[in-house]
Amino acid sequence: MSERSVEPVVTASDISVTHLTPAGEVHALVRASLELYPGELVVLIGPSGAGKTTLLHVLGGIEAASSGSVRVGQRVVTDAAERDLDRARRDDIAFIFQSFGLLDALTAAENVEIPLRIARAEPGARDERVSALLERVGLAGHAGQRPAELSGGQRQRVAIARALAASPRVLLADEPTGQLDSHTAEAMIDLIASVAHDDGVAVLLSTHDPSIVARADRVLEIHDGVLTEQRSVAQPAASG
Numbered sequence: 001m002s003e004r005s006v007e008p009v010v011t012a013s014d015i016s017v018t019h020l021t022p023a024g025e026v027h028a029l030v031r032a033s034l035e036l037y038p039g040e041l042v043v044l045i046g047p048s049g050a051g052k053t054t055l056l057h058v059l060g061g062i063e064a065a066s067s068g069s070v071r072v073g074q075r076v077v078t079d080a081a082e083r084d085l086d087r088a089r090r091d092d093i094a095f096i097f098q099s100f101g102l103l104d105a106l107t108a109a110e111n112v113e114i115p116l117r118i119a120r121a122e123p124g125a126r127d128e129r130v131s132a133l134l135e136r137v138g139l140a141g142h143a144g145q146r147p148a149e150l151s152g153g154q155r156q157r158v159a160i161a162r163a164l165a166a167s168p169r170v171l172l173a174d175e176p177t178g179q180l181d182s183h184t185a186e187a188m189i190d191l192i193a194s195v196a197h198d199d200g201v202a203v204l205l206s207t208h209d210p211s212i213v214a215r216a217d218r219v220l221e222i223h224d225g226v227l228t229e230q231r232s233v234a235q236p237a238a239s240g
Contacts, residue, residue, distance in 0.1 A: 001108060006037060006038055008035035008036055008202075009036050009037065009038055009072065009073060009092075009169050009170055009202040010034070010035065010070070010071070010072050010170055010202060010204075011034075011035050011070070011071045012032060012034050012035075012058075012059060012068065012069070012070045012071075013033050013062075013068055013069050013070075014030050014031045014032070014033055014067065014069075015029055015031070015033070015055075015058055015065045015067070015068030015069070015070060015078070015187045016029050016030055016031055016032070016065065016066050016067045016068055016070040016100070016225075017029040017051075017054050017063065017064075017065055017066050017174060018066045018156070018169070027079075027224070027229070028051050028054040028225050029051050029054055029055060029058065029065070029225045029227045030153070030224070030225040030226050031068065031226075032051075032055060032068075032222075032225070032226075032227040033068075033227070034220060034227065034229075036170065036171070036202040037198060037202055038200045038202050038205055039196055039200045039201070039202070039214055040063060040196055040202060040203070040217040040218065041192070041193050041196040041197070041203045041205065041215065041217050042202075042203065042204045042205070042216060042217060042218045042219070042220060043204075043206075043207060043213050043215070043218070043219050043220070044056075044204060044205065044206040044207070044218035044219075044220045044221075044222065045207065045208070045213060045219060045220070045221050045222075046206075046221055046222035046223055047223070048145055050222045050223050050224060050225070051224070051225040052155050052174070052175075052206040052222055053174055054225075055222065055227070056095075056172045056174050056204065056206060056213060058070060058078075059072075059077070059147060059170075059172060059191060059204070060089065060093050060094075060095060060170075060172050061080065061085040061088055061089060061093065062095075062174045062189070064078070064079075064231070065078050069147040070167070071091055072088055072092050072093060072112050072170060073169060075087075075092070077086050080151075080196075088139070090115070090119060090166065091119075091168075092116055092168055092169045092170055093168055093169075093170045093172065094115075094163035094164065094166070094168035094170070094171050095171075095172050095173070095174070096156075096160055096163050096171065096172070096176045096192075097159070097174055097176070098174055098175040098176060098178040098179060100152075100155045100156055100158070100159045100179075101159060102147045102158055102159060102162075104146060104148060104149075104153060104174075105146070106146065107132075107143065107144050107145060107146055107153075108134065108142050108143050108144070108145055108146070108147075108150065108158045108161075109130050109134065109143040109144065111147070111158055111159075111205070112130045112133055112158060112161045112165055113126055113165070114162060114165070115132050115165040116129060116130070116140060116163060116165050116166065118166075118215040119166055122149065122214050128141075129165060130161075130165070131143070132193070133161040133164055133165060134158075134161055136161070136164075137157040137158070137160055137161045137191060138157060139154060139157050139158065139161070142154060142191040142215075143157050151184075152184070153178050153180055153181075153184035153187070156176060156177075156179075156180060156188055156193040157188075157191070159176075160176075160188070160191055160192065160195075164195065164199075169201065169202065170201065170202045170203075170204075171192070171195060171196075171201050171202070171203045172204050172205075173192060173203065173204070173205040173206070174202075174206050175206055175207060175208070176188060176192070176205065176207075177207065177209060177212065178207075178208075182211075185209065185212075186209075189211075189212050189215055191231050192205065193215055195211070204220075227240055
């Protein structure tokens with residue numbers, strides 16, 4: 001991806017997040033800038049408390065930036081009205097959380113269906129899309145089960161299927177394998193990598209797992225809110 005022929009899906013410019021506390025100002029992000037492109041898996045690393053979750057939340061419009069701007073496609077996410085943020089999250093941005101974020105009262109199929117209902121998709125189209133996604137994540141036989149009846153890996157697969165339901169352009173994943181064993185985590189990364197490389201989605205994934213870092217197209221590192229970029233260990237060094 002050294003020579004890019006496409007425009008970035010996400011452009012963040014000089015975004016900072018400062019929290020006021022009784023002890024003074026805490027700088028969660030310090031003038032962070034990045035671009036995310038279709039079809040790439042970008043991994044975000046850094047110690048706990050470094051700003052990984054804050055960065056993901058600002059990019060997705062969940063948390064406001066103190067300064068700077070984030071553009072997703074043609075939409076400026078920072079300082080957008082709530083209605084415009086809802087539209088961006090509905091049409092362009094999807095999240096996968098470490099805690100899965102599933103609704104316990106709903107079945108796997110009903111959880112996956114949520115974004116399609118929000119988008120007011122036709123019932124027949126919803127059913128077809130949900131079935132296809134559950135098949136893709138290997139849960140075709142578990143559509144009627146609720147989260148409590150599924151393993152951690154199965155719940156995360158439901159969360160991934162739900163994230164993909166509305167065909168997002170950007171997938172933001174915050175420690176998505178943190179509660180999974182190593183074998184299940186590897187299967188999750190295979191699935192998420194296929195979302196980037198096969199579906200053309202721009203994926204940004206935070207992790208502490210070095211085996212996931214090795215799968216990245218690019219690696220971003222953050223320390224004390226300061227973001228830097230390094231070449232992924234999976235990529236050859238550029239010649240010349």
